[in-house]
Amino acid sequence: MIKIRGQRVPVRELSPEQRIKNFSSVPLGYSAEEAVAEARRCIQCRGAPCEVNCPIHLRVLDMIRAIATRQFKEAFFLLKEDNPIPAITGRVCPQESQCEGVCPLAQDGQGINIGKLEAFIADWARERGIKEEIVIKERPHRVAIIGSGPAGLICAYDLRRWGYQVTVFEALHKAGGVLQYGIPAFRLPTEVVDYEIALLEEIGVNFQLNFFVGQNIAFDELRHKYEAIFIGTGAGAPLFLGIEGEHLKGVYSANEFLIRVNLMKAYRFLEYDTPIVCGDRAGVIGAGNVAMDAARCARRLGAREVFILYRRTRKESPARVEEIHHALEEGVTWMELVAPKRILGDEQGWVRGIELVRMKLGEPDASGRPRPIPIEGSEFVLELDTVVEALGTTPNRLFLKHAPELAVNRWGLIQVDEKLQTNLKGVWAGGDAVRGNATVILALGDGRQAAAAIHRVLSPEKLG
Amino acid sequence: MKARIITRQKLCPDIFWYEISAPHVACRFQAGQFVIIQVHERGERIPLTVAEAHPERGTIVLVFQVVGKTTLELSLLKEGEEIENCVGPLGNPSEINFFGQVICVGGGTGIACLLPIVRALSAAGNEVISLIGSRSRDYLILEDKIKAVSSSLFIATDDGTRGERGLVTDVLERILEEEEVRGKIQRVIAIGPPLMMRKVAEITRPHRIKTIVSLNTIMVDGTGMCGSCRVFLGKAMKLACIDGPEFDAHRVNFDDVISRLEMFRAKERLAWAVYRQQLEARQMEIKTKVRAKEGTASHD
Numbered sequence: 001m002i003k004i005r006g007q008r009v010p011v012r013e014l015s016p017e018q019r020i021k022n023f024s025s026v027p028l029g030y031s032a033e034e035a036v037a038e039a040r041r042c043i044q045c046r047g048a049p050c051e052v053n054c055p056i057h058l059r060v061l062d063m064i065r066a067i068a069t070r071q072f073k074e075a076f077f078l079l080k081e082d083n084p085i086p087a088i089t090g091r092v093c094p095q096e097s098q099c100e101g102v103c104p105l106a107q108d109g110q111g112i113n114i115g116k117l118e119a120f121i122a123d124w125a126r127e128r129g130i131k132e133e134i135v136i137k138e139r140p141h142r143v144a145i146i147g148s149g150p151a152g153l154i155c156a157y158d159l160r161r162w163g164y165q166v167t168v169f170e171a172l173h174k175a176g177g178v179l180q181y182g183i184p185a186f187r188l189p190t191e192v193v194d195y196e197i198a199l200l201e202e203i204g205v206n207f208q209l210n211f212f213v214g215q216n217i218a219f220d221e222l223r224h225k226y227e228a229i230f231i232g233t234g235a236g237a238p239l240f241l242g243i244e245g246e247h248l249k250g251v252y253s254a255n256e257f258l259i260r261v262n263l264m265k266a267y268r269f270l271e272y273d274t275p276i277v278c279g280d281r282a283g284v285i286g287a288g289n290v291a292m293d294a295a296r297c298a299r300r301l302g303a304r305e306v307f308i309l310y311r312r313t314r315k316e317s318p319a320r321v322e323e324i325h326h327a328l329e330e331g332v333t334w335m336e337l338v339a340p341k342r343i344l345g346d347e348q349g350w351v352r353g354i355e356l357v358r359m360k361l362g363e364p365d366a367s368g369r370p371r372p373i374p375i376e377g378s379e380f381v382l383e384l385d386t387v388v389e390a391l392g393t394t395p396n397r398l399f400l401k402h403a404p405e406l407a408v409n410r411w412g413l414i415q416v417d418e419k420l421q422t423n424l425k426g427v428w429a430g431g432d433a434v435r436g437n438a439t440v441i442l443a444l445g446d447g448r449q450a451a452a453a454i455h456r457v458l459s460p461e462k463l464g
Numbered sequence: 465m466k467a468r469i470i471t472r473q474k475l476c477p478d479i480f481w482y483e484i485s486a487p488h489v490a491c492r493f494q495a496g497q498f499v500i501i502q503v504h505e506r507g508e509r510i511p512l513t514v515a516e517a518h519p520e521r522g523t524i525v526l527v528f529q530v531v532g533k534t535t536l537e538l539s540l541l542k543e544g545e546e547i548e549n550c551v552g553p554l555g556n557p558s559e560i561n562f563f564g565q566v567i568c569v570g571g572g573t574g575i576a577c578l579l580p581i582v583r584a585l586s587a588a589g590n591e592v593i594s595l596i597g598s599r600s601r602d603y604l605i606l607e608d609k610i611k612a613v614s615s616s617l618f619i620a621t622d623d624g625t626r627g628e629r630g631l632v633t634d635v636l637e638r639i640l641e642e643e644e645v646r647g648k649i650q651r652v653i654a655i656g657p658p659l660m661m662r663k664v665a666e667i668t669r670p671h672r673i674k675t676i677v678s679l680n681t682i683m684v685d686g687t688g689m690c691g692s693c694r695v696f697l698g699k700a701m702k703l704a705c706i707d708g709p710e711f712d713a714h715r716v717n718f719d720d721v722i723s724r725l726e727m728f729r730a731k732e733r734l735a736w737a738v739y740r741q742q743l744e745a746r747q748m749e750i751k752t753k754v755r756a757k758e759g760t761a762s763h764d
Contacts, residue, residue: 171687173502173509173549181689210465210551212687216488236689240701247696247720249727256690264508264684270738273534274508274684275731349723398688398706 008110009038016329020299023185023267026326027091030113030120032072039067042112043104050099050114056445058082060099060114067117076125079118080132084157085150085444087126087192090119092183093441096321126195134203139163141458144226146213146399149177150440151232151431153196154447155454156205162455166205167226171212174263177234178432179440181263182255184293186300187323214402228426228454231406231414232447233399235432239391241285245343246389250279250351254286254294254390261297276301279385283307283354285340286390287314288437292323294388295332303386306332311339311359311372335382337361339374343387353383392437411436420450428453467501467550470523472543475605476598478530479573480539481515487522489514489552495560495580496678496710499524499552500686503537507548510534511683511705514553515576515606527576527605533735554686555709558676560584563650567639568614569632569664570596571656575606577678578655583613585653591615593639597632597656601625632656633663640671649673654713658722665713675713679704679721682728696720 012028013019019026030038042064050060059082066075079086095101095115103111125131141164145152148170160166174180179193201207213222223229238253240246257276260266264274278301284294287310298306308327310317313336317324328334338356346352358378361370395412407415407423413436414429416422422429430446432438465488473481489499493514502509516525530539541547558581566585570578575596586592594614598604599622607626611617618635619627628635636652639645652675654664661677668675681693681704693704697715702708 171551172685173551181685210549211488212551212554215553216492236687238689238691240691240694242701246701247694247717247724249724253691256684256692259684259690265506269731270735272506272508273735275728275735277728277731349720349726396688 006041006110008041008113009034011113011116016331019186020330023300025189026186027116027119029123030116032070032120032124035067035117035120036070038113038117039064041105041110042068045104049102049104050112053102054099055439055441056083056448058099058118063121064112064114064117067121072121072124073130075121076130077132079121083118083444084154085196086118087122088150088179088188088196089441089444090115090117090122091188091192092439094320094439098441123192126192131199134161136161136203137163139165139459141165141228142167142226143228143230143454143458144169144213144222145230145232147177147232147234147431147433148175148197148207149232149234149431149443150179151234151433151443151447151450152177152230153200154444155230155232155430155451156447157200157203158448158451159454160200160203160205162451162459164454164458167208168200168205169208169211169213171210172263173209175207175209177232178236181259182290182293184258184262184297186296187293212398214399219403219406223424223426226426227458229428230447230450230454231399231422231427231429231433232431232443233396233433234443235393235395235436237394237396238389239394240389241340241391243340243342245345245351245354247349248343248345248351248387249349250277250385251343251387252389254284254290254388255393257294257297257388258290261301267297267301277386278303279351281305281307281384282386282388283309283382283384284388284390285309286392287312287317287319287336288390288392289319289323290392291388291390292319292327292332294390295327296323296330298386298388299330299332307335307382307384308332309338309340309354309356309382310334310336312361312369313337316369337372339372341379344381351385351387353381354387355379355381393432394436395433419453420446421453426457465550466546466548468546469541469543472541475527476603479576479603479605480526480528480530481576482526482528482538482541483516483518483523484526484547484550485522486524486550486552487519489550490517490522490524491519493517493519493524493553493580494557495584496558497553497555498577498686498709499526499550500554500683501526501538501547501551502549503534503541504548507537508534509549509684509686511554511680511686513573513577513680515579517580527573529573532732533739536736536739551686554705556707558584558653558710560588562589564590565593565645565648565650566590567593567595567636567649567652569636569652569654569656569660570594570610571632571660572598572603573605574654574656574660574678575610577680578653579606579609579613581653581655582610586613586615593645594618595620595632595635595639597621597627597635599623631660631663633660633667636664637667640667640673651676652713653677658718658725661713661716662718662722665716665718669714676710677713677716678709679711679716680709681721682725694724
């Protein structure tokens with residue numbers, strides 16, 4: 001039995017009352033003293049399960065040791081070598097199912113807060129303008145990266161460091177992909193994302209915004225112009241339930257709701273021009289991270305009652321524990337074992353409610369989670385004036401339409417080999433475009449792996 | 465990419481013609497497609513009609529009507545000033561083929577959207593009968609340009625100040641009964657206010673003429689990400705941005721299209737009112753300054 005080395009150093013946070021009035025970051029992050037105290041709790045166990053269980057095998061123990069001895073700069077450089085965007089992953093990784101989940105101290109709920117330590121170091125360096133020195137030896141090869149989300153950004157970063165001429169194509173007017181349009185500022189402050197993108201521009205990555213590959217240039221032409229292509233187009237297309245009433249005013253996909261709020265800053269309407277309408281009673285269908293984000297945005301937009309409507313139970317929810325915890329703290333009501341049957345509207349075409357049916361859990365399904373089964377005759381109506389559907393997303397079919405020669409599976413996910421190469425010569429793919437709804441850290445790992453593969457093909461002499 | 469305004473023309477009291485520099489759009493634009501613009505960093509993203517593209521000059525022509533804050537702000541830009549963001553061409557191109565006899569119906573700014581389609585259909589060898597309309601003579605746009613690429617042109621205004629008095633849909637109804645065209649029209653394309661398009665669909669339905677409408681819905685990204693532009697064809701949900709903007713008029717549920725355009729109306733009115741107030745305050749300030757200057761000048 002491992003002895004607990006004290007309690008986890010708590011993370012200071014805005015109080016729920018303060019938070020729901022703004023979009024400021026909820027966790028205030030560790031101070032230097034707090035970070036050192038937390039780092040010193042680490043027992044530096046042999047085998048480092050945290051590193052093994054990290055999708056990119058971050059050198060967690062070395063980082064923690066450096067923090068424990070107050071060598072913050074060293075910790076930062078070490079961290080940066082493995083992970084170019086620690087300020088982001090420290091905030092959005094599902095740590096409880098990765099590094100922190102396997103910490104021996106976690107058995108008593110006192111696992112090392114690796115995410116917050118990671119974010120601390122990254123923030124510490126950002127606030128002091130400390131950057132790793134990058135010396136670039138130019139190479140003539142041109143590489144195109146489609147999509148500026150986490151996979152594309154990391155791929156661009158690595159390839160540029162190795163001297164390639166890198167152009168990132170982004171359809172929106174801001175780079176960052178889901179980091180920009182999807183994750184709300186109270187979870188991932190906009191300035192953190194902007195800072196990382198500015199760093200890429202600084203080292204000479206060329207961003208072509210407002211540019212949709214397929215619409216602005218034929219995919220084939222792009223292949224001729226660039227020696228290698230990485231596709232990181234994500235999974236940005238919303239799914240709808242396909243039930244009655246989805247045409248009603250007040251019904252949003254979570255994507256629309258979050259794009260309006262995050263990318264377009266609709267929560268600062270009049271200062272910004274994009275409107276959003278959120279009523280007093282909002283229902284969010286689904287219980288993943290995106291559902292939590294939408295529910296918490298709805299609270300901040302003034303909804304008095306916000307319901308998470310989920311057909312399974314909290315145990316099966318794919319959301320980060322911290323997000324569920326924050327959502328509940330902010331007064332979001334958790335309503336589980338219910339499934340929507342139809343959305344009800346008034347004569348003017350506005351949402352007035354939703355008909356739900358109660359569910360019970362049956363045998364495990366393909367996802368390994370118990371299958372929810374409707375209980376006949378248990379239908380009831382919940383009054384709502386806003387409905388947000390957070391059912392997950394699929395790859396963008398507009399891009400795929402323009403690249404018909406690209407092999408995809410029946411869900412529209414791009415097929416790749418173990419080196420992330422597609423069926424097309426010189427074309428690699430990774431992130432959600434390949435995996436479906438996955439995580440930032442997995443996209444990061446893919447971007448990195450693809451960059452290495454591209455490097456190997458374009459500069460084979462280096463490998464010796 | 466910023467898009468510089470090369471030439472700015474007022475087509476009528478509330479409709480503008482902007483030729484803007486957008487080489488990436490110009491070289492790929494096809495009739496029926498559109499762009500999304502953001503006037504400034506804090507602006508909203510709105511879809512706009514492209515009336516012409518000039519790949520050789522690297523420019524496109526936007527035609528827009530002032531209907532809210534964003535279009536009002538856009539209308540106040542001067543030649544040489546820039547639109548912060550412009551992305552496109554978006555949406556699918558119109559189906560351009562040799563159909564034979566075709567009727568193109570345009571209302572309001574829809575006429576601008578129709579222009580490149582009429583041009584392309586004529587170039588493909590079709591006999592294009594164009595029907596354009598507006599509330600009155602002063603609001604009728606692009607008459608000469610449409611006329612130049614149509615086989616024949618009919619005009620209707622609500623008050624009869626130009627062409628026939630009445631609606632373009634009245635003209636359509638009549639023409640379809642005329643001896644020379646009866647049974648010969650292969651296709652009708654209608655672009656204009658949703659009420660007009662719905663009426664066109666109702667008129668052509670009993671004639672069983674394939675009818676296409678171009679839907680100008682609310683959009684944010686315009687690339688299939690938000691679902692704000694969803695429309696319903698029977699029970700099937702389609703996205704105007706990537707499945708459209710053109711759809712089979714006889715299958716579109718226009719009631720939903722019209723209703724969904726109202727979703728943000730209250731907020732749009734508020735933004736408009738606040739912006740008008742700001743503009744007036746700014747003008748007052750300028751006037752006061754000018755007066756103050758004149759005042760000091762006269763004392764000299």
